Amino acid sequence: MSQAVLEPDAAASRGMDLLRFATAGSVDDGKSTLIGRLLFDTKTIFEDQLEAVESASASRGDEYTNLALLTDGLRAEREQGITIDVAYRYFATPRRKFIIADTPGHIQYTRNMVTGASTADLALILVDARKGLVEQSRRHAFLTSLLRVPHLVLCVNKMDLVDWSQEVFERIADEFTSFAAKLDAPDLSIIPISALNGDNIATRSENTPWYEGPSLLHHLEHVHIASDRNLVDVRFPVQYVIRPQSTTVTDYRGYAGQVASGILKPGDDVMVLPSGLTSTISSIETADGPVDEAFPPMSVTVRLADEIDISRGDMICRPHNAPTPAQDVEAMICWMDESAPLRVGGKYSIKHTTRSARAVVRGLQYRLDVNTLHRDEAAGELKLNEIGRVKLRTTVPLLADEYRRNRTTGGFILIDESTNRTVGAGMIIEAR
Incomplete structure (x- = not known):
């Protein structure tokens, strides 16, 4: 595996094409086998890893090389036949680099x-061709829609076990397509x-x-993912203010962070929030020099033409296009x-981009059943793994x-x- 594959953020900052995708599926749908197959077919595993998998497969009595063993992390999890944590895997082809977020399927x-x-x-969702769509398939599709994942792929796995039936495939495809129509799934x-055999x-x-x-x-x-990124609204949350301690460099002041959206160029007029002060970008620098x-998602240091009081948590944006x-x-x-659980009146720290504050829960409007999309407006709390619409005051x-x-x-x-x-992850619907 090349060093570039192991450093995805560096690869992205150097302009290499990087795709992040998440996998989801119910228990025994073959998700780990699929990821193992992708790693194997792209030659992203070492010989000793493959030998270890072949040996483990033989000791389990498997008549084939069980590629799922490449990704099923802990031995205890493997022996129970389940995968419970989010594991990140890297692989590459000549065209693109990939990061896989292997997520568990259990509710x-x-x-x-x-x-x-x-x-x-x-997002890549697996279903077993023998079982068709199950409750978890719909839940996974809803969650990817809620999280605004722009591309969705449904893989109908284990087609070899239904004799490669076109009728079975089309029935599952039609059912999933009609369900996805209720969601915000722009690209399906x-x-x-067959992950086991490598078909398709x-x-x-x-x-x-x-x-x-x-x-x-x-x-x-x-x-195509280039157009998925917001290149219109300039948002640059300041993560760190760089002031060299060297006695030979006395006038350097840079603002480091990761570009959240938009395009920044030297000479651009910018505004700093929350102060509202304006300036011009004098230069943009990376670890490899000026750009x-x-x-x-480039990580850069921005320098401004004027000395402005800026600190971590502030945001650089356009004067006439600012966040609320x-x-x-x-x-x-x-x-x-x-x-x-989350309850009305609960107090928490809130971390938003590089800014931290405290927040109080002012109201719980409803709890959402992610399987039926039913809204329970009488809900008084949110327990582990539950999703709801909440009002916060910061x-x-x-x-x-x-x-x-x-x-x-x-x-x-x-x-x-x-x-x-x-304790919670939030997606803002309205801010005022």
């Missing part, structure tokens, strides 16, 4: 899927596969002459704490956008102040 791990899909460009692809994974399979689409890997390599422009400074926020929240204004417009400046996390545990 009690909804929070893990929210974590894995929150930064994904694409459906592919018949890296290359088209002769077993599906009736399928006219691409293989899964071809789709992952060619899906002519910066765009998401808001202390009253309505958001969809996925609750992640197993020890205590101690200082957040520099926020709606999540549907900007996933970075529209997302936040809630933290328990006594334990410092992340």
Whole structure:
């Protein structure tokens, strides 16, 4: 595996094409096998890893090399036949680099899927061709829609166990397409596969002459993601102010962070929030030197023509295109704490981009059943893995956008102040 594959953020900042995708599926749908197959077919595993998997497969009595063992992390989990954590895997082809967020399928791990899909460009949902769509399939599709994942791929796996039936495939595809129509799923692809045998994974399979689409890997390599990023609204949350301690450099002041959206160029007029002061970008620098422009998700240092009092948590934007400074926020929240539920009146720390504040829950409008999409307006709390619409009031204004417009400046996390545990992840619907 090349060093570049192991450093995805560096790869992205150097302009290499990087696709982040999350996988989801019910238990035994073959998700780990699919990921193992992708790693194997793209030659992203070492020989000793493959030998270890072959040996483990033989000791288990498997008549084949069980590629699922490449991704099923802990031995105890493997022996139980389940995968419970979010595991990040890297692989590459000559066309693109990939990061896989392998999320568990069980309903009690909804929070893990929210974590894995929150930064994904694409979500890959597996269903077993023998079982068809199940409750968890619909739940996974809804969560990817809620998290505004722009591309969705449904892989109908284990087609070899239904004799490569076109009728079975089309029935599942039609059912899923009609359900996805109720969601915000702008780009949906459906592919018949056998992860175990590699059919339609890296290359088209002769077993599906009736399928006219691409293989899964071809789709992952060619899906267009450049237009998914918001390049209109300039948002640059300041993470760190750079002031060299060297006695020979006395006038350097740079503002480091990751571009959330928009394009920054030297000479651009900018405004700093919350102060509202304006200036001009004098230069943009990276670890490799100055650049002519910066765009998401590049990590850069911005220098301004004027000396302005700027600190961590401030945001650089355009004078006539600024986020809303808001202390009253309505958001969809996925609750992640197993020890205590979210209740009205609860107080938490809130982390939004690089800004931190305190927040109080002013109201719980409804709890959402992610399987039926039913809204329970009589709900009084949110327990572990439950999702609901909540009103928050913050101690200082957040520099926020709606999540549907900007996933970075529209997302936040809630933290328990006594334990410092992340207890909730939120997507802003309205900020004022």
